[in-house]
Amino acid sequence: MPPIMRRNSFVTFTPLRRLALPLLLLLGTLLVTTGLFWHAREQGLAQIRQDAEASLGRYIINLRHQLARHRDLPRLLAAQQQLKALLTDPHNPRKTDAANRYLSWVNAIMGATDSYLINSNGLTLAASNWDQPLPFIGNDYSFRPYFQQAMEGGQGRYFALGNTSRVRGYFFSSPVREADQIIGVTVVKVDLEDIEDSWNDALQDILVMDEDGVIFISTRHDWRFRLLPRPGALTPDDQLLARIAASRRYENAEVRPLPLQHRDTTTHGNQLLTLDGNEAAGHYLLVSELLPEAGMRVAVLANLSPLKARIARTLITGLGAFWASAALLLFLRARHRMKQRHEHELQQAHEALERRVAQRTRQLTDSNQRLKQEVEQHQQTQNQLVQAAKLAVLGQLSAGINHELNQPLTAIRQFADNGRKLLARGRTEAVDGNLAEIGGLAGRMAAILQPLREFARQRDAGGAQTRVAQLRQGVLVLMGAELEKHHATLHWPDDRDDIVVAGDAGRLEQVLVNLIGNALQAMANQPAPRIDINITTDDARVILAVRDHGPGLSERALAHIFEPFFTTKSTGLGLGLSISHRIAESLGGELSAANHPGGGAIFTLVLNRAHKEPA
Ligand code: ADP
Numbered sequence: 001m002p003p004i005m006r007r008n009s010f011v012t013f014t015p016l017r018r019l020a021l022p023l024l025l026l027l028g029t030l031l032v033t034t035g036l037f038w039h040a041r042e043q044g045l046a047q048i049r050q051d052a053e054a055s056l057g058r059y060i061i062n063l064r065h066q067l068a069r070h071r072d073l074p075r076l077l078a079a080q081q082q083l084k085a086l087l088t089d090p091h092n093p094r095k096t097d098a099a100n101r102y103l104s105w106v107n108a109i110m111g112a113t114d115s116y117l118i119n120s121n122g123l124t125l126a127a128s129n130w131d132q133p134l135p136f137i138g139n140d141y142s143f144r145p146y147f148q149q150a151m152e153g154g155q156g157r158y159f160a161l162g163n164t165s166r167v168r169g170y171f172f173s174s175p176v177r178e179a180d181q182i183i184g185v186t187v188v189k190v191d192l193e194d195i196e197d198s199w200n201d202a203l204q205d206i207l208v209m210d211e212d213g214v215i216f217i218s219t220r221h222d223w224r225f226r227l228l229p230r231p232g233a234l235t236p237d238d239q240l241l242a243r244i245a246a247s248r249r250y251e252n253a254e255v256r257p258l259p260l261q262h263r264d265t266t267t268h269g270n271q272l273l274t275l276d277g278n279e280a281a282g283h284y285l286l287v288s289e290l291l292p293e294a295g296m297r298v299a300v301l302a303n304l305s306p307l308k309a310r311i312a313r314t315l316i317t318g319l320g321a322f323w324a325s326a327a328l329l330l331f332l333r334a335r336h337r338m339k340q341r342h343e344h345e346l347q348q349a350h351e352a353l354e355r356r357v358a359q360r361t362r363q364l365t366d367s368n369q370r371l372k373q374e375v376e377q378h379q380q381t382q383n384q385l386v387q388a389a390k391l392a393v394l395g396q397l398s399a400g401i402n403h404e405l406n407q408p409l410t411a412i413r414q415f416a417d418n419g420r421k422l423l424a425r426g427r428t429e430a431v432d433g434n435l436a437e438i439g440g441l442a443g444r445m446a447a448i449l450q451p452l453r454e455f456a457r458q459r460d461a462g463g464a465q466t467r468v469a470q471l472r473q474g475v476l477v478l479m480g481a482e483l484e485k486h487h488a489t490l491h492w493p494d495d496r497d498d499i500v501v502a503g504d505a506g507r508l509e510q511v512l513v514n515l516i517g518n519a520l521q522a523m524a525n526q527p528a529p530r531i532d533i534n535i536t537t538d539d540a541r542v543i544l545a546v547r548d549h550g551p552g553l554s555e556r557a558l559a560h561i562f563e564p565f566f567t568t569k570s571t572g573l574g575l576g577l578s579i580s581h582r583i584a585e586s587l588g589g590e591l592s593a594a595n596h597p598g599g600g601a602i603f604t605l606v607l608n609r610a611h612k613e614p615a
Contacts, residue, residue: 025326032322033315040314044307045285049270052287052300055204060289060298063192063208067170067294070112070190074174075155077106077186083117083126084176087184090125099126100137113169113191114162117176119184122147134164141187143248146173150185157295159192159208159216160249168193168216168224170294192217203306207288207299212244214255216296223280225253228299231271234260273301283307404448404573408441415441464504465610468535468542469497474509479516486520492533499535501542502608503587511580511591515546515603518576521569522550522601541589542609547602552595561593 077083086092086099099117107115107128114136116127122142129135141147146156156173169189176184192208199206199219208217213228213236227244229236236257244255262274271286288299419434472492483490501508516531523529526549534545553561560566562581567574577593584591589607596602 021330028322028326029319032318036314036318037311040311041307043314044310045266045304048285048302048304048307049266049268049287052204052285052302055201055206056287056289056298056300059206059300060291063294063298064291066190066192067172070110070170070172070188073106073110073112073115073188074150074172074186077103077115077117077188078174078176083186084178084183086117086125087119087176088178090119096126100128100130104128104130107188110188112188113167114165114187114189116187116189117184118147118187120151120182125184129165136164139164144171145247145249146171146187147185149173150175150187151182153182156185156187157293159210159294159296161251161253162189163248163251166251167191196221203303205301205303207301209288209297209299210249211295211297212240213297214244214250215258216250220280223258225250225255227255227257228286229257229260231265232263234263272304401448404571405445408445408448412438412441463502465500465502466505466508467497468499468501469494470505471501471508471512472497474505475512475516478509478513482517482520486524486529487527488520488523488529488531490516490531490533496535496537499537499542500610502610503589507583507587508607511583511605512544512546514576514580515605519546519548519550519601522548526550537609540609542607544605544607545602546605547596547600549600552599553593553601558593558595562591 080102082095082098082102086095089095103115103117103126107113112128114128116129116136117125118141119125122140122144124136124139124141127136130137144158144160146158149156149158150173153175156171158173159168159170161168169191171187171189173185173187175182176186196206196217196219205219205223206217207215207219207223207228209215209228213230215223215226215228218224218226227236227241241255244250258273259276259280260273261276264272266272266285271288273284273286275281275284283304285302285304286299287302288297290297415434415437419431419438422428422430422434472494476490476492479490519531520529530549532545532547534547536543536545554568557566557568562578563574564578565574566578577591581591584605584607587607589605591606592604594602594604
């Protein structure tokens with residue numbers, strides 16, 4: 001497979017492209033982080049603000065309710081005769097006692113903290129706590145704004161630290177009039193400290209401040225009498241602090257500013273505060289509402305610490321989702337690219353394969369063409385060779401026939417010439433001898449030509465049959481003289497004489513004569529040659545074996561013995577066995593040659609068995 005080209009878009013990464021993905025992820029992370037941060041912060045702030053506003057609302061309702069319960073009480077007291085009576089006769093112990101008892105009775109019924117009566121000089125004449133350890137009676141409250149407000153004819157409202165009880169409370173006051181003259185002031189004090197103990201929200205603190213920002217009530221004890229500077233400022237100015245100290249509103253309590261480190265305003269107009277210091281350190285949201293009728297500002301200071309956790313949670317979830325989505329996208333992208341790459345590789349492999357197939361097909365077509373040409377050339381060459389071989393065979397045949405026939409022809413000419421000479425001399429008896437010789441030689445020539453005729457003979461399709469007895473006798477007649485000449489024995493038992501074979505006697509004899517003749521020639525140097533003929537049969541076939549005791553067949557002879565013109569004899573034509581082979585085949589049988597294990601050659605002629613008697 002060829003390597004993937006570098007120019008492919010999906011494997012080429014320029015440095016810029018390589019950086020693009022990390023940069024994109026970084027940018028995405030930054031954007032997501034920023035977006036999530038602001039979203040979570042805004043949501044969290046909104047939630048905290050809503051909670052704080054709800055708390056504030058609840059607290060203000062309670063506060064207003066509590067204040068409303070006592071707001072008109074001083075006015076009611078101012079109309080009471082016993083109190084007026086005491087103001088007009090302040091040193092009367094009976095009137096003092098009556099006023100005291102009345103005040104404590106009303107105070108108890110209304111659930112106020114303290115109720116008391118002050119004369120026009122600010123001196124307390126009677127008080128609900130007259131029988132308590134530190135009664136107000138005898139105290140001078142002329143410095144209190146609520147006294148001054150009432151003396152000016154108004155309904156006084158003020159909150160301050162009680163200078164005797166040291167209990168922080170809200171003071172309602174009302175002028176006591178007698179003939180259009182203000183002769184004194186009634187005061188009802190309401191304790192507002194309950195809230196500090198009943199408040200149990202760890203993340204929110206309730207602050208009640210005066211107009212100057214002094215925290216008067218706080219669910220966080222250490223913030224009492226601390227000052228929250230006016231919006232925008234981190235510290236109060238010294239003049240304000242001096243004025244507050246001079247008012248003695250909070251007696252000797254030291255008014256210190258809250259340790260503000262930073263402050264900000266939200267889009268909703270709420271204050272964001274960062275406080276320093278050991279216990280209060282942290283970020284807060286301040287939600288406040290001014291109660292002008294009470295001269296106070298009520299605030300809820302909500303701790304922003306849950307915001308961090310919320311932002312962290314949102315960031316973790318959001319970034320997790322972002323990274324998971326990014327990872328999924330990257331995975332899908334990588335998979336897509338890999339698929340593309342595989343498809344491309346597959347395509348390339350396919351194309352390469354097609355190219356190779358085309359190339360191979362071309363090569364095969366070429367080589368096929370070449371082979372065809374070569375075959376044609378070979379055919380030509382073979383034809384030429386066959387022609388040459390034919391010519392050679394013709395030459396050999398001519399030479400053989402020439403050799404075989406020349407001798408008897410020369411002899412015949414000799415005998416004929418001699419016969420004429422003998423005839424001229426009148427020796428007719430001698431001429432007869434010569435003629436007999438000529439006749440013999442002609443017979444020999446006929447015998448030489450006999451096998452050549454066989455070559456030309458067509459395969460015998462006829463159904464000739466021969467008895468073995470006939471064959472044996474025929475061969476003995478034909479070969480008798482020759483066997484005798486060689487002092488040879490032909491061992492052919494007559495116990496198989498009744499067997500009938502397919503084939504005509506003439507050609508069968510020719511084969512056997514040829515085999516026996518060759519055997520005799522092979523044993524020419526033996527004094528008493530012996531030839532054994534053995535016949536075996538089965539249902540269909542007759543096997544006739546001719547064995548001699550000569551030298552046997554060489555390897556070369558075994559390989560070529562049935563080929564025409566194969567001969568080892570100087571005078572042989574090499575046609576005898578080739579013709580015999582053809583005859584055996586033409587009779588539907590076969591002829592084979594081998595060496596006998598006991599020495600000598602053995603030729604096996606297999607013939608078809610005929611069951612019918614020959615006609
Ligand atoms: P030819 O007799 O004219 O040579 P054949 O075809 O009859 O032709 O025999 C071919 C050759 O086979 C012989 O030249 C001889 O070498 C060999 N041959 C045939 N018969 C025998 C045998 N019985 N023993 C040894 N060699 C044989």
